[in-house]
Amino acid sequence: MNKKITSQFSLVIILALLFSFASAQVKPSPAQLAWHEMEFYLFAHFGPNTFTDLEWGHGDEKEEVFNPAKLDCNQWCRVAKAAGAKGIIITAKHHDGFCLWPSKFSKHTVRESKWKNGKGDVLKELSVACKKYGLKFGVYISPWDRNHPDYGTEKYNDVFVGMMKELFTNYGPITELWWDGANGEGPNGKKQVYDWKRFKETVRTLSPKTVVFSDIGPGIRWVGNENGVAGITNWNTLTIDGFEPGAKAPSTDTLNAGNAYGKYWIPAECDVSIRPGWFYHKAEDDKVKTPEQLFQLYEKSVGRGANLLLNVPPDGNGLITAFDSVALVGFKKLRDENFGTNIFKHADTYHLFGGILKKAPAVSDGNLQTGEKFTAVERESVGVEIKADKKVNCVVLYEDIKGGQNCSSFKLLLFNKMDELVKEIHGTTIGRKRILTFPAVDINSIELTIEGEHGATIIKEIEGYLINENLVEK
Known part of the structure; x- marks a missing residue:
């Protein structure tokens, strides 16, 4: 390997490693690991608000307002597949209390609507469609209920637990259960004291693999x-x-960054709507995010080690509109085109540590099941080199997180064929996936140094791309 690989390395701070050793033992469960691999999936806000043009229903809406005459959950799934999404999460009960399934714990459900003469069940149709199309099925259920007469009393906790039991018994498997922390007044003017401990125990008992x-x-x-x-x-x-969902949650800054030495593995999910609102509004048909905007959201969510939950609300017919589906297909096309050719796949790779140089093919073999381990106690780096300069403006790093998240800071050096340093990038966390973009430069090698770590970092892959300059993260 040439002199680029032997450039100055940063020392690992041994005392910091010893102090933080316990943190490296915080690991994801198998269900959480599977969730990380999903990357991107859809949210479907759907209910009375779809028909009343509201975002937050009042709970007193007539059940008959809900009547999606052309509901087709297979169409939702076809759109999701075309977008490259891995699943769909449906708002089974929003704050208005209306249940998209015929719950025996409420009188404000699809059973009381005119849709299918009260015989319809949105959750059943979507859960069946997701199985048909190989998509994961998720359920949003708000504990706030602006309709239920028992809300604001201890009896309502029994109601909410009963509803969750119906969900897991009749519509599973449920990959993700989504709790909204909102807590406002019910029809009696009272707020509910949620029994979060009991809620969690209910899910753990009924469906331990649900995240x-x-x-x-x-x-x-x-x-x-x-x-x-x-x-x-x-x-x-x-x-x-000491924290709870809702008003007693940690600060938004803490939720955005997590805790470097946090006690529990609780990764971030980025929820955002393809439209300004969460429920469908015809006036927003011309305000759907463009494929380019969605791509940049992908860079700032999945590209920072989180997952992207993109809301795509069905309209009053019960269908995803052409405005949304066109944007989603365009988004998929941009991902395929821009991440289609990894310039560094099967490149020459080297691992330098303690003055010893060895080959490290795992970081460029295109296989995310392999990787190269940093010792965490020596000056070391991994290098990837191709024969001739190529234009690059995007580097993607993958960290193996099965044993915990370890990298706390890193440095990337980009060299050209003349051994000249043309770009230096410093970063903090990597996580499952880190996408780094920058103005295009001509390079033939990349050198990665882990400058700070909680334990022995394993890098699974280093990829290089030339993406459309208009997509470079702003």
């Missing part, structure tokens, strides 16, 4: 905004002792 979302998990956390943007520093770990 639960809320501000503080326990499986996945809110990212702290509804813009679809994770922190530039994004830890998958979070300490939640």
